[in-house]
Amino acid sequence: MFVDKVKVYVKGGDGGNGMVAFRREKYVPFGGPAGGDGGRGGDVVFEVDEGLRTLMDFRYQKHFKAKRGENGRSKSQHGAGGEDKIVKVPPGTVVRDADTGELIADLTEHGQRAVIARGGRGGRGNIRFATPVNPAPEIAENGEPGQERWVDLELKLLADVGLIGYPSVGKSTLLAAVSAARPKIGAYHFTTIVPNLGVVQVEDGRSFVMADLPGLIEGAHEGVGLGHQFLRHVERTKVLVHVIDMAGSEGRDPYEDWQKINEEIKLYRQDLELRPQIVAANKMDLPDAEEYLELFKEQVGPDVPVYPISAATRQGLRELLFAVADLLDQVEKEGPAEPVMEQEFTATRKIYKAEEEKPAFTIRRENEVYVVEGERIEKLVHMTNFNYHDSILRFAHTLKKMGVEDALRERGAKDGDTIRIGELEFELTDAADF
Template identity: 65%
Template sequence: MFVDKAKIYVKGGDGGDGLVAFRRELYVPEGGPAGGDGGKGGDVVFRVDEGLRTLMDFRYQRHFKAPRGVKGKNKTQHGANAEDLIVRVPPGTVVYDDDTGEMLADLTANGQEVVIAKGGRGGRGNTRFKSPANTAPAIAENGEEGQERWVTLELKVMADVGLVGFPSVGKSTLLSVVSAAQPKIGAYHFTTLTPNLGVVQVSDERSFVMADLPGLIEGAHTGIGLGHEFLRHVERTRIIVHVVDMSGMEGRDPYDDWVKINDELKLYNAKLAERPQIVAANKMDMPESEEQLAVFRQKAEADRPGIEIMPISSLTRQGVPELLYRVADLLESLPDPSELQAEERTDDEEGVVYRMEERPSDHEFRITRDNEVFVVESESIEKLLKRTQFASYEAVMRFGRILRNIGVDAELRKRGARDGATIRIGDFEFEFFEGGSDDYLFEDR
């Protein structure tokens, strides 16, 4: 089964927790802190494997979680970093963030890698918090949570040549004649529902990959007839071989068919109109095909001067060798595929496969009201909260000092928070504490 779209969940590994520990050695009564840092969580990494051709594996496994880092140890020993989770994908895979629709990666080359979900940092052990004012800190941090997201994978077939055209014009028959591929062939529309790939060997020892793409119909660019599912595979091809039924045996005009399909390609992606195209005038063994070809050639050359039209018959193989030689010659004259893809990247991508979102300023926060509850919204503060070990009195004091220093305390007072008010940060609620020590801001509820 050919699967070219999948939705999966990925999560980077959580960082290991830091440790509170002290040196306990003979003749060293006050040895000081000795808690090590936690290890970093593993990343979820997508790696291109040219041995894969579909996204079939993702139908059965949809969740990918990297391992977490090892906790810190005593004697200032750091926990080990977790290994990355490698997820193999076929060449031509495009990765989108399912929530925002942003393209995260466009993976084309064998061995190419990209980090899709980063692992969390390891928490710091109490050795990191030693200072002249506090020589024996009982503070350590929890490991940071790994990044998690749902992503959508789309596979765009990687082929040198793409066969396009209306249903039942002979694309599958042509592929079966020129390669060892065995696509389904039938005398009815939409016999081909998924792309078929075949390696074409030209007699002069040249070769290329040809894709038989499912038949297109008018309105395909809007999604009619699974148009988007079919059209995205055309984007990867370096040459378009437009197969036209020159016999007109189904009552359609060959020239109208050619114009309609070209319009669909252009409306879907304007760059496809600039892609090199050869018209394979198929079924020339049928009656009236010569007459139809003469009319077609006249109209097509007037519409697109210089268009290459090559009469063939997939059934009798008339003109097929000449078509293959011409395709091979044209491929050799085109730039390398990697250069072509670099040109097609948008300016803002700058050739970068993956762009991490910008980290917000440490001082960014917003305070809102939920009835009587004051809600502090800030990604950086929520991360700090999750890293704080609230079982430690010193850690709670430190958390309060940080919030006071970045202005949360003052802003809460300005908004009307008084002694005993409920403050919510993420999933935690605290009681606001006005008086007492300057070092203490909240009491955990």
């Protein structure tokens, strides 16, 4: 089974908690703080493995979590960092945020890595909070939560040559004739429902990877038939071989087939129209093929290279393969006009303006409860260790400094009202220390 699109959950490891500890050594009175920092949480990292060809493994495992960092220790010992979670993906995998659609990574080369979910930093121990005013603080932070998100994985095959054309024009037969690949071949539409890859050897020693892709029909750019499953793989190919049923064996006109398929490719992504293309005029062993071929050449003009072949009898295959290899050499020598990575990131580039920055927090009411929300303030709650009085005082001071108390008073909050931040609830007081 070929799988080329999945949705998975990733979570970076939480940071380890910092520790409150003090030196308890003989002959060292008032030794001072000695609580170490927590270790950083591990990252979730995707790594390309050229031995993989599909996203099949992700059908059975959809959750990937990195290890959390170790907690800090006494005697100023810091906790060890959490181990990264390495996830193997096939070359050609595109990773996007499932909620925003933002491109996270485009993984194409063996060994290439990308951090998909970062681990949280470790909480600081009380050695970090010592000051001349408070030389022995009872303050330690909890570890920062690791980043978590759902991501969409989309596989776009990495092939040098892509076979395109209507269903049942002979793409699978052609691939089987020129390589060791054995795609399913049948006398009905959409025999090929998943891409097949084959390595083609030319007589002069050159070789390239050819992909037999599911057949196109009208409306494919809108997802009709196997449209999107097919078209995403066309994006990676360097050269397209457009296979035409030149005998019109299914009652269609070869020239109209050629026009419609090219139009679908253009509507899906306009730059694909410029991809180098060779026409393989297939089924030349059938009646009327020669007559259709002459008419087709007149209609497309001299600028479109047309090679008459019969995949069934192997007629003309040698000339076609040499032409494809020569065109590949030319394309690789010239280099791509615009790298895929650059295209992807340019398309999703964002411009941030000062006036569009989100407020540090928002306040809303749920019945009698005032709910304070904001990424920074919720992280502060999570990382505050409320077991220590000094930590609570620091938390209250930080809220006051951020303007939370003043904002609550402006919204009508009075002493004794319930305030909720994340899962924490407390009462508003005059002392403003919550």
